[in-house]
Amino acid sequence: MFTPASDDPLFLSRILARTLGLGGIVVLVGLWWFFLVAPLNDSHQALDQERIEVESLQLQQPVLLAALETTKTRSESWKQQVAELQERSLPAQDDIDFLDWINEQAKTTGLNIKDFRPSGREVAGEYEGRGLMLSTSGSFESICQFLEAMRQCPRMNRITSIDINPEGSQRTSFLMNLRVVLFTRSPKTAANTSDVFPNKA
Numbered sequence: 775m776f777t778p779a780s781d782d783p784l785f786l787s788r789i790l791a792r793t794l795g796l797g798g799i800v801v802l803v804g805l806w807w808f809f810l811v812a813p814l815n816d817s818h819q820a821l822d823q824e825r826i827e828v829e830s831l832q833l834q835q836p837v838l839l840a841a842l843e844t845t846k847t848r849s850e851s852w853k854q855q856v857a858e859l860q861e862r863s864l865p866a867q868d869d870i871d872f873l874d875w876i877n878e879q880a881k882t883t884g885l886n887i888k889d890f891r892p893s894g895r896e897v898a899g900e901y902e903g904r905g906l907m908l909s910t911s912g913s914f915e916s917i918c919q920f921l922e923a924m925r926q927c928p929r930m931n932r933i934t935s936i937d938i939n940p941e942g943s944q945r946t947s948f949l950m951n952l953r954v955v956l957f958t959r960s961p962k963t964a965a966n967t968s969d970v971f972p973n974k975a
Contacts, residue, residue, distance in 0.1 A: 872929055872956055876908070883919040885912040885950075893953055903955040905934070910950045911941055917950050930957040 873890070880887050893905030910920070917938065924933060936952040 872931075873906075875927065875929070879920055879923040880910065883912070883923065884916040885910050885920045896955055898957065901930070901957040901959060903932070903957045905953055905955050907951070907953050910952075911947055912950075913946065914948055917948060924954065931955060932957070 876890075877887065879885075887908060887910050889907075889909040891907050893907040896903035896905065910917075912920075921933075924931065932955045934953050934955055936950065938948050938950045941947040941949045
């Protein structure tokens with residue numbers, strides 16, 4: 775038999791208890807979601823993001839390794855070029871060795887050096903240049919061989935002017951006047967290069 779709310783003295787207490795019970799359940803569910811489920815979801819998302827990044831790095835690994843190898847190869851090539859320039863551009867010193875080398879090439883190619891004299895100084899970036907005028911005579915073949923020897927010279931040089939004219943009526947011999955500049959490292963450049971690439975013992 776249904777008892778009216780007015781006849782049940784505990785009715786309000788029961789309603790209040792049920793309301794508080796439901797409220798407590800809602801609070802507990804909220805706390806469970808806020809302190810457990812939400813952090814787990816965030817951690818899961820973070821793990822997924824890290825997994826994606828790791829997989830991306832794994833896919834990029836061959837490309838990165840290839841780029842690293844290319845950079846290493848270029849660095850070694852650059853060091854080799856610097857070492858060659860060091861050898862070809864000795865610090866400023868007496869040019870007698872260079873003149874001896876020119877005389878040796880002239881003898882080898884059959885070119886006759888008639889005269890040589892200084893011809894000013896130049897500055898090209900970090901290098902100092904000292905000019906030398908050469909007056910020579912010889913066959914066309916000897917001139918070509920001498921110029922090729924100059925191109926292969928172990929010392930850094932540049933031919934800045936050249937003048938070739940036939941000698942005599944037979945035109946079998948030619949007069950050649952050329953200006954060559956011998957480049958050397960300035961003392962400051964030599965010191966800086968030695969700091970970067972110290973000589974090995």
